[in-house]
Amino acid sequence: MAKKTNMILLSGGSGKRLWPLSNGVRSKQFLKVLKSNDGSYESMVQRIVRQISESTIDASITVATGISQIDSISNQLGNKVEVVAEPERRDTFPAIALATAHLFLNKKCDRDETIVVMPIDPYTELGYFKTISEMVEAVENDEASLVLMGIKPTEPSTKFGYIIPENKGEHKSRVSRFTEKPSEEVAKELLDNGALWNGGVFAFKLGYMLDIISKYMPLDSFEKIKSNYDKFPKISFDYEVVEKSNSIAVISFSGKWKDLGTWNSLLEEIPENTIGNVILDEKTSGTKAINELSIPVICLGLKDSVVVASADGIFIGDKESSVNLKSYAESVDARPMCEERRWGNYRVLSYDEYEDGVKSLSKILTFNNGGSVSYQTHNFRDEVWTVVDGKGKLVLEDKISEIRRGDVIKIKAGEKHSVKGVENLQILEVQIGKELSEYDIQRYDFSWE
Amino acid sequence: MAKKTNMILLSGGSGKRLWPLSNGVRSKQFLKVLKSNDGSYESMVQRIVRQISESTIDASITVATGISQIDSISNQLGNKVEVVAEPERRDTFPAIALATAHLFLNKKCDRDETIVVMPIDPYTELGYFKTISEMVEAVENDEASLVLMGIKPTEPSTKFGYIIPENKGEHKSRVSRFTEKPSEEVAKELLDNGALWNGGVFAFKLGYMLDIISKYMPLDSFEKIKSNYDKFPKISFDYEVVEKSNSIAVISFSGKWKDLGTWNSLLEEIPENTIGNVILDEKTSGTKAINELSIPVICLGLKDSVVVASADGIFIGDKESSVNLKSYAESVDARPMCEERRWGNYRVLSYDEYEDGVKSLSKILTFNNGGSVSYQTHNFRDEVWTVVDGKGKLVLEDKISEIRRGDVIKIKAGEKHSVKGVENLQILEVQIGKELSEYDIQRYDFSWE
Numbered sequence: 001m002a003k004k005t006n007m008i009l010l011s012g013g014s015g016k017r018l019w020p021l022s023n024g025v026r027s028k029q030f031l032k033v034l035k036s037n038d039g040s041y042e043s044m045v046q047r048i049v050r051q052i053s054e055s056t057i058d059a060s061i062t063v064a065t066g067i068s069q070i071d072s073i074s075n076q077l078g079n080k081v082e083v084v085a086e087p088e089r090r091d092t093f094p095a096i097a098l099a100t101a102h103l104f105l106n107k108k109c110d111r112d113e114t115i116v117v118m119p120i121d122p123y124t125e126l127g128y129f130k131t132i133s134e135m136v137e138a139v140e141n142d143e144a145s146l147v148l149m150g151i152k153p154t155e156p157s158t159k160f161g162y163i164i165p166e167n168k169g170e171h172k173s174r175v176s177r178f179t180e181k182p183s184e185e186v187a188k189e190l191l192d193n194g195a196l197w198n199g200g201v202f203a204f205k206l207g208y209m210l211d212i213i214s215k216y217m218p219l220d221s222f223e224k225i226k227s228n229y230d231k232f233p234k235i236s237f238d239y240e241v242v243e244k245s246n247s248i249a250v251i252s253f254s255g256k257w258k259d260l261g262t263w264n265s266l267l268e269e270i271p272e273n274t275i276g277n278v279i280l281d282e283k284t285s286g287t288k289a290i291n292e293l294s295i296p297v298i299c300l301g302l303k304d305s306v307v308v309a310s311a312d313g314i315f316i317g318d319k320e321s322s323v324n325l326k327s328y329a330e331s332v333d334a335r336p337m338c339e340e341r342r343w344g345n346y347r348v349l350s351y352d353e354y355e356d357g358v359k360s361l362s363k364i365l366t367f368n369n370g371g372s373v374s375y376q377t378h379n380f381r382d383e384v385w386t387v388v389d390g391k392g393k394l395v396l397e398d399k400i401s402e403i404r405r406g407d408v409i410k411i412k413a414g415e416k417h418s419v420k421g422v423e424n425l426q427i428l429e430v431q432i433g434k435e436l437s438e439y440d441i442q443r444y445d446f447s448w449e
Numbered sequence: 450m451a452k453k454t455n456m457i458l459l460s461g462g463s464g465k466r467l468w469p470l471s472n473g474v475r476s477k478q479f480l481k482v483l484k485s486n487d488g489s490y491e492s493m494v495q496r497i498v499r500q501i502s503e504s505t506i507d508a509s510i511t512v513a514t515g516i517s518q519i520d521s522i523s524n525q526l527g528n529k530v531e532v533v534a535e536p537e538r539r540d541t542f543p544a545i546a547l548a549t550a551h552l553f554l555n556k557k558c559d560r561d562e563t564i565v566v567m568p569i570d571p572y573t574e575l576g577y578f579k580t581i582s583e584m585v586e587a588v589e590n591d592e593a594s595l596v597l598m599g600i601k602p603t604e605p606s607t608k609f610g611y612i613i614p615e616n617k618g619e620h621k622s623r624v625s626r627f628t629e630k631p632s633e634e635v636a637k638e639l640l641d642n643g644a645l646w647n648g649g650v651f652a653f654k655l656g657y658m659l660d661i662i663s664k665y666m667p668l669d670s671f672e673k674i675k676s677n678y679d680k681f682p683k684i685s686f687d688y689e690v691v692e693k694s695n696s697i698a699v700i701s702f703s704g705k706w707k708d709l710g711t712w713n714s715l716l717e718e719i720p721e722n723t724i725g726n727v728i729l730d731e732k733t734s735g736t737k738a739i740n741e742l743s744i745p746v747i748c749l750g751l752k753d754s755v756v757v758a759s760a761d762g763i764f765i766g767d768k769e770s771s772v773n774l775k776s777y778a779e780s781v782d783a784r785p786m787c788e789e790r791r792w793g794n795y796r797v798l799s800y801d802e803y804e805d806g807v808k809s810l811s812k813i814l815t816f817n818n819g820g821s822v823s824y825q826t827h828n829f830r831d832e833v834w835t836v837v838d839g840k841g842k843l844v845l846e847d848k849i850s851e852i853r854r855g856d857v858i859k860i861k862a863g864e865k866h867s868v869k870g871v872e873n874l875q876i877l878e879v880q881i882g883k884e885l886s887e888y889d890i891q892r893y894d895f896s897w898e
Contacts, residue, residue, distance in 0.1 A: 299765045
């Protein structure tokens with residue numbers, strides 16, 4: 001039986017290449033659009049964690065991410081993973097360093113234990129994890145300080161960095177050199193020389209990374225490292241660790257491996273032509289439509305197109321153009337209209353600005369049973385809550401009460417309040433004020449027990 | 450100076466060929482998508498009434514329509530027109546008969562006065578109204594009992610009925626015969642014989658129509674005719690009046706005349722490529738997009754397409770396919786999500802059904818200053834109103850009070866209530882109940898004075 005492997009999964013930033021399903025707070029890896037074995041929908045992160053559990057790796061998983069993703073990860077992965085959140089976004093080296101320090105200082109892992117670092121969102125198959133097992137074995141056998149996965153290229157892509165092995169065509173080899181994203185011409189030459197894509201999967205012993213971290217700060221307290229996080233250089237793991245190492249091996253993987261980062265690539269992996277309330281006529285072809293809204297979408301005579309509607313917006317594009325979506329979506333300067341939170345989720349229903357500068361915003365809040373928002377006040381807005389379903393508990397100015405469907409609660413600016421879901425709690429919230437911002441919040445200690 | 454002309458404008462049913470802007474209650478003729486002279490948007494009915502006022506016709510306008518359109522007509526045309534609403538939808542002969550009876554019995558028009566009947570929504574130009582003046586003159590000079598407008602065809606259309614004049618090519622002629630919508634082959638022959646499209650414009654003396662009506666019921670009381678409205682046959686004016694007449698003339702009109710009944714034809718007349726919050730990339734061509742939602746629409750690489758988003762749904766089609774929209778839109782069985790009313794308008798924000806069968810619905814109600822809903826109760830739902838803007842008056846269980854932004858009103862099932870807009874009143878309404886239907890309403894007498 002294999003030993004326990006510490007896996008660090010890097011969960012990257014938001015990005016808007018899959019807008020309007022991904023938005024400023026909802027990253028693509030959390031979209032539940034992939035079919036799992038039992039026919040239900042799962043997200044990229046759920047798929048990866050499921051695949052790890054189905055592999056022969058006895059993994060202990062730590063997700064390295066930013067603060068903004070903690071709620072989504074906890075909602076989607078629960079206690080299957082630990083989360084180490086960067087206090088601020090820097091780059092992959094600091095993120096991996098912090099997660100490594102957590103393993104050493106909090107989890108008391110041994111310097112001799114093997115660490116595997118990988119992205120949280122490749123779309124791949126079980127053979128990928130078999131390759132990881134081989135990488136772990138190579139590290140354990142001290143074949144190299146650092147072992148990388150090399151993805152067998154399917155085309156002379158200009159989107160990836162390349163690993164050039166010493167022994168062309170061998171399954172396992174020492175690494176001769178690396179190149180950054182090449183031109184297409186150079187990529188074709190690289191392919192002729194047996195070069196492999198750098199898929200961002202690294203295996204090494206904990207102690208190897210600890211030695212590098214200790215060049216920047218002492219490894220005595222995790223909290224201290226976290227509070228000095230801004231002292232780490234903004235540099236990638238590739239530059240700081242990989243390119244400086246003189247003992248690197250690569251093991252090649254030639255199975256399915258994709259970045260589902262554009263609508264075109266993602267929709268290829270979705271078997272259905274439609275998800276949600278969508279009608280396609282029989283003249284429509286090569287087209288997929290996803291509708292998260294409750295209102296219907298009717299598509300007539302579309303060819304090779306993508307249609308996606310969510311509370312944040314509507315995207316319609318021919319498949320080819322969908323790769324250019326990012327910059328257009330980034331030009332849209334709107335608040336996120338739906339968001340997953342630790343306590344449940346919310347969806348914005350309306351936003352209005354009035355002649356006198358006052359604004360109103362309405363939201364549906366859906367609480368997980370047992371989920372509660374922090375005890376809080378707002379300076380610039382009143383809120384009116386109408387309980388539309390279920391039961392919950394309210395604390396308003398230190399007074400606790402039970403709430404249920406039909407109850408209406410008025411919360412004036414400055415009044416302390418919190419609410420906890422007990423059973424299917426759903427609240428329609430109306431905010432009214434001169435400034436309606438997620439930043440207008442002061443939090444207070446409160447215990448429901 | 451011309452004498453006063455009584456014009457009856459027929460405002461037809463709902464239809465969904467312009468879904469999702471038109472819905473079960475919002476007919477295409479009320480969509481404000483046409484540019485008026487001053488650059489603001491006007492609807493087809495507003496355009497027609499404006500054009501009549503700009504013509505030399507001294508018109509007194511009566512709109513013949515169904516009950517469901519009274520509020521839209523009054524909101525868009527105000528006191529520029531009178532409205533005669535059929536108690537139930539039958540066909541064009543009964544509708545015109547009722548409006549004629551109104552002119553005779555309520556407006557005390559003389560049997561000798563001229564009546565012009567026309568559709569409320571042709572997209573045309575001032576020459577059209579000049580032709581109408583000529584028709585009126587022909588009636589006044591007793592050149593024929595019935596004078597029709599013949600539209601000079603631009604193609605062998607199979608969508609229209611044809612008028613075959615006795616004297617091919619003459620501007621004014623006796624009518625030889627009519628044909629129903631022909632095959633394309635027959636249409637080509639008709640064109641060779643100088644046939645004209647029947648545009649549904651008729652001029653005659655009031656007495657002429659009164660004689661026909663009196664075959665069905667006595668012309669003694671408008672209210673009695675209205676309450677016996679179901680005794681009129683369900684038959685078109687063409688069948689009951691035109692085809693039975695033996696003194697018919699036609700005057701031809703050869704200017705711009707279109708039915709803006711499909712997205713393809715309507716969008717040709719809209720100069721802008723986008724209306725509302727829409728981004729089109731530079732690869733998009735031949736495409737127009739209308740977005741009534743507040744969330745953005747991004748279109749990339751679309752060719753010859755139509756994109757329309759409203760609170761009722763989203764339509765995306767290539768222009769050619771948009772003519773087939775009607776049947777698809779009719780298959781969508783959803784309540785209207787926005788509606789113009791006499792007192793203002795509403796927009797549905799959310800609708801949810803819960804496990805125990807209870808439902809919730811939220812709406813934004815925007816009141817015209819002075820506009821008020823009827824004094825009413827609901828049997829099956831409670832309502833919570835949050836005033837989000839402006840000022841109004843509330844009557845709840847016979848008690849009148851003033852309401853303003855921030856006020857919250859709870860209305861239990863069975864409680865009598867009404868509200869009146871005073872200044873920019875906007876209310877967010879949450880309905881909760883086992884049955885949420887526009888029909889769950891009992892109305893009571895109440896006077897705000």
